[in-house]
Amino acid sequence: AQTVTQSQPEMSVQEAETVTLSCTYDTSESDYYLFWYKQPPSRQMILVIRQEAYKQQNATENRFSVNFQKAAKSFSLKISDSQLGDAAMYFCAYRTINAGGTSYGKLTFGQGTILTVHP
Amino acid sequence: NAGVTQTPKFQVLKTGQSMTLQCAQDMNHEYMSWYRQDPGMGLRLIHYSVGAGITDQGEVPNGYNVSRSTTEDFPLRLLSAAPSQTSVYFCASSRSGDRGYTFGSGTRLTVV
Numbered sequence: 001a002q003t004v005t006q007s008q009p010e011m012s013v014q015e016a017e018t019v020t021l022s023c024t025y026d027t028s029e030s031d032y033y034l035f036w037y038k039q040p041p042s043r044q045m046i047l048v049i050r051q052e053a054y055k056q057q058n059a060t061e062n063r064f065s066v067n068f069q070k071a072a073k074s075f076s077l078k079i080s081d082s083q084l085g086d087a088a089m090y091f092c093a094y095r096t097i098n099a100g101g102t103s104y105g106k107l108t109f110g111q112g113t114i115l116t117v118h119p
Numbered sequence: 120n121a122g123v124t125q126t127p128k129f130q131v132l133k134t135g136q137s138m139t140l141q142c143a144q145d146m147n148h149e150y151m152s153w154y155r156q157d158p159g160m161g162l163r164l165i166h167y168s169v170g171a172g173i174t175d176q177g178e179v180p181n182g183y184n185v186s187r188s189t190t191e192d193f194p195l196r197l198l199s200a201a202p203s204q205t206s207v208y209f210c211a212s213s214r215s216g217d218r219g220y221t222f223g224s225g226t227r228l229t230v231v
Contacts, residue, residue: 041224
């Protein structure tokens with residue numbers, strides 16, 4: 001079974017600065033997807049960014065980018081030019097894509113990191 | 120599109136009562152899942168489905184039942200509520216393996 005670990009329960013950053021959230025995972029699969037989700041105080045889960053394991057190029061979405069190290073099974077999220085609206089809980093998630101069986105498409109989450117942004 | 124709709128948003132149950140959390144999606148997604156969120160533990164998978172008539176257990180299935188008779192609906196049944204089931208419950212759906220899941224707004228359940 002896949003496991004996802006976020007070792008930073010809390011992080012903080014000054015507005016306009018850069019912060020990196022860490023995520024590691026354990027899997028025996030070669031193909032999979034990785035995601036970062038944001039959960040603001042409203043409780044809504046919002047997809048921030050995704051990465052396909054077979055792509056070496058790191059995904060980028062505006063101020064959000066990832067550092068994907070497949071061999072190290074590491075998937076960190078970098079937030080540049082942090083804004084007050086970035087304050088939230090961030091979850092790293094793994095999705096299996098191996099065909100066959102009902103585990104196809106199953107999404108596994110890490111424990112989450114609370115990000116505080118100071119003005 | 121309404122996306123993923125969960126009802127109710129809040130619920131208080133007494134120990135031993137049963138209830139059904141409703142989840143519906145209008146995006147024709149094959150995959151649907153139920154998660155519970157507890158402090159410090161992230162989201163843990165309760166049950167999931169890869170299509171109508173096909174369900175499987177997740178990480179924490181005990182005390183919960185599901186069925187998927189249609190593509191749109193995936194209700195979660197609590198058979199006999201216990202205080203340990205106090206949590207926030209999320210339903211989510213996805214179209215295919217390379218997509219992230221779309222989440223409902225959650226149900227905060229308190230069992231007293």
